[in-house]
Amino acid sequence: MKLGLNLSFATKRWLNPEKLAEMCKRDFGVRYIQFTWDLIDPWWPEAQRDALAQRYQKAFREQGLEITATFGGLAAYTYAQLLAPTKEEKEISYAFFKRAIDMTAAMGVDVIGTPIGGMTHEDAVDPARRNELYHIALDYLRKLAEYGREKGIKEIQIEATPLATEFPHSPKESLHLMKDLDGTTAIPVKLLIDWGHALYKPLLKEEADMELWLKTCAPYIGAIHIQQTDGMLDRHWDFTKEGIVTPDLIKKATKNAGAENIIQYLEVVTAFEEFDDVVYENMKKSMEFLKDVFKQ
Amino acid sequence: MKLGLNLSFATKRWLNPEKLAEMCKRDFGVRYIQFTWDLIDPWWPEAQRDALAQRYQKAFREQGLEITATFGGLAAYTYAQLLAPTKEEKEISYAFFKRAIDMTAAMGVDVIGTPIGGMTHEDAVDPARRNELYHIALDYLRKLAEYGREKGIKEIQIEATPLATEFPHSPKESLHLMKDLDGTTAIPVKLLIDWGHALYKPLLKEEADMELWLKTCAPYIGAIHIQQTDGMLDRHWDFTKEGIVTPDLIKKATKNAGAENIIQYLEVVTAFEEFDDVVYENMKKSMEFLKDVFKQ
Numbered sequence: 001m002k003l004g005l006n007l008s009f010a011t012k013r014w015l016n017p018e019k020l021a022e023m024c025k026r027d028f029g030v031r032y033i034q035f036t037w038d039l040i041d042p043w044w045p046e047a048q049r050d051a052l053a054q055r056y057q058k059a060f061r062e063q064g065l066e067i068t069a070t071f072g073g074l075a076a077y078t079y080a081q082l083l084a085p086t087k088e089e090k091e092i093s094y095a096f097f098k099r100a101i102d103m104t105a106a107m108g109v110d111v112i113g114t115p116i117g118g119m120t121h122e123d124a125v126d127p128a129r130r131n132e133l134y135h136i137a138l139d140y141l142r143k144l145a146e147y148g149r150e151k152g153i154k155e156i157q158i159e160a161t162p163l164a165t166e167f168p169h170s171p172k173e174s175l176h177l178m179k180d181l182d183g184t185t186a187i188p189v190k191l192l193i194d195w196g197h198a199l200y201k202p203l204l205k206e207e208a209d210m211e212l213w214l215k216t217c218a219p220y221i222g223a224i225h226i227q228q229t230d231g232m233l234d235r236h237w238d239f240t241k242e243g244i245v246t247p248d249l250i251k252k253a254t255k256n257a258g259a260e261n262i263i264q265y266l267e268v269v270t271a272f273e274e275f276d277d278v279v280y281e282n283m284k285k286s287m288e289f290l291k292d293v294f295k296q
Numbered sequence: 297m298k299l300g301l302n303l304s305f306a307t308k309r310w311l312n313p314e315k316l317a318e319m320c321k322r323d324f325g326v327r328y329i330q331f332t333w334d335l336i337d338p339w340w341p342e343a344q345r346d347a348l349a350q351r352y353q354k355a356f357r358e359q360g361l362e363i364t365a366t367f368g369g370l371a372a373y374t375y376a377q378l379l380a381p382t383k384e385e386k387e388i389s390y391a392f393f394k395r396a397i398d399m400t401a402a403m404g405v406d407v408i409g410t411p412i413g414g415m416t417h418e419d420a421v422d423p424a425r426r427n428e429l430y431h432i433a434l435d436y437l438r439k440l441a442e443y444g445r446e447k448g449i450k451e452i453q454i455e456a457t458p459l460a461t462e463f464p465h466s467p468k469e470s471l472h473l474m475k476d477l478d479g480t481t482a483i484p485v486k487l488l489i490d491w492g493h494a495l496y497k498p499l500l501k502e503e504a505d506m507e508l509w510l511k512t513c514a515p516y517i518g519a520i521h522i523q524q525t526d527g528m529l530d531r532h533w534d535f536t537k538e539g540i541v542t543p544d545l546i547k548k549a550t551k552n553a554g555a556e557n558i559i560q561y562l563e564v565v566t567a568f569e570e571f572d573d574v575v576y577e578n579m580k581k582s583m584e585f586l587k588d589v590f591k592q
Contacts (some may be wrong), residue, residue, distance in 0.1 A: 011374060012459075013414035015381050038374050043339035047390070048384045075374040077568065078307060078334050085311050088344045095341070120311035121572045162569045165309075200569060227390045234569050272373065273496060274531050276417045 004032030038073030072114035081117025113157030190222030214257030300328030334369030377413025484505030486518030583588030
């Protein structure tokens with residue numbers, strides 16, 4: 001089993017690339033790093049943005065760590081992106097994701113991922129409009145795959161989210177999205193499945209079952225986010241908290257779905273006002289805990 | 297006492313300006329609206345950004361509602377902004393806030409506000425570096441006030457936050473910031489005080505006292521954010537939840553500080569995965585509750 005680390009925990013706390021890379025190596029002992037756009041906004045002016053992105057890449061490489069992907073974070077997730085109500089907003093989102101591809105390519109990273117976006121309430125409750133927006137999103141994903149290929153990107157990962165107002169949010173719908181895209185994109189488009197999204201009971205009910213998700217979507221899973229949760233909200237807790245993501249469940253679901261070779265990135269989202277020292281200690285303990293679980 | 301509404305609750309849920317304005321008027325019965333940058337990112341391309349901003353302005357005006365200010369939201373708060381570690385990132389933040397001023401001016405709104413930003417851990421624990429960053433931030437605020445004046449902005453509001461890694465985060469520090477800026481800016485720079493930030497006990501301890509905040513900073517308070525909270529985290533709950541922000545406390549602190557004429561905007565931040573219908577019902581009940589409290 002393969003453990004990785006999303007840099008979400010470092011948002012507005014550890015913004016010195018060299019010190020962050022050293023922390024990830026020395027204190028967390030992780031190898032695979034998923035870089036979050038919450039550290040660098042793809043909207044930032046290219047020259048300064050890419051110089052900082054390259055400084056992160058250099059810092060992590062010098063520690064012997066591998067940035068295997070870049071991924072959308074909280075800031076990007078705040079906006080409706082490709083499922084926005086107007087053509088103009090969707091075009092803005094398309095421009096944003098192209099900038100994220102540019103930044104990823106500038107870092108020398110060849111995998112990029114994100115949730116697709118969210119629908120305004122009026123669209124989300126209108127079946128015809130949902131269907132229309134779904135197909136528009138497919139077209140944008142194909143255009144992004146083409147743009148990604150031109151820039152040297154090898155794979156795009158779409159994150160399933162725990163919201164009925166977003167695509168995809170269930171095992172079947174995730175599979176359906178993958179089949180609709182399969183063979184129609186310039187580079188592979190795969191899924192990222194998050195433990196906390198997959199186990200969100202208020203929406204998914206009996207489908208809140210990670211093994212079901214992993215088995216249903218098996219050929220299309222590019223990566224996994226791991227977090228602790230109680231299944232009642234999308235918690236993104238670290239593993240010092242009590243929750244339903246147990247060592248037994250992690251090992252069983254991963255093994256039964258044959259997902260041992262898929263990287264599972266710990267993605268912790270803390271309250272901004274949590275003290276840095278507390279976040280650091282809990283991250284350290286969580287990585288120790290998970291490294292023990294992931295030992296084969 | 298004056299009640300207002302920050303549009304944070306609508307983020308990625310109600311993105312049709314006309315329908316949102318109608319909801320604010322018909323269902324929430326509020327007059328003063330604080331527009332959040334979580335509905336429109338100041339980074340978006342100017343022409344499309346400003347056209348959408350103007351559509352919001354028109355929709356709210358047609359309902360007889362008044363957009364009294366625009367304010368930074370979750371996405372802007374994700375980044376270190378003016379307290380970032382490098383000169384380059386601070387310059388990017390300065391460009392971002394100038395774009396926010398442009399957008400605000402394009403909407404025909406003349407008050408803008410935001411938190412200043414946050415320090416990376418290494419800077420936050422270094423007193424000399426904190427002092428240096430504080431003075432750099434003062435300079436940027438003066439430049440932003442000058443830029444705002446050119447664009448027709450009348451006031452900038454700086455939000456106090458519940459983080460020791462940010463400026464300002466205590467009553468005394470807020471007053472100090474105001475005194476340092478007083479008389480040195482092209483347009484007034486004032487404070488926005490948030491109930492949930494002011495009552496955050498883990499950081500503030502005996503200073504977690506709204507009346508103390510309001511009295512200490514009295515001449516400089518431009519606006520207030522109101523939220524329900526338990527004082528243990530910056531909850532941004534609606535008022536259907538049980539908490540420590542009681543009708544008696546709201547009335548007493550406001551009256552004793554002479555803050556009856558300062559607008560208090562309800563700022564609710566929900567989990568993204570909360571159902572739209574639940575958010576709507578709780579907002580409706582919260583506004584009914586607060587309108588009753590604010591009746592004089």
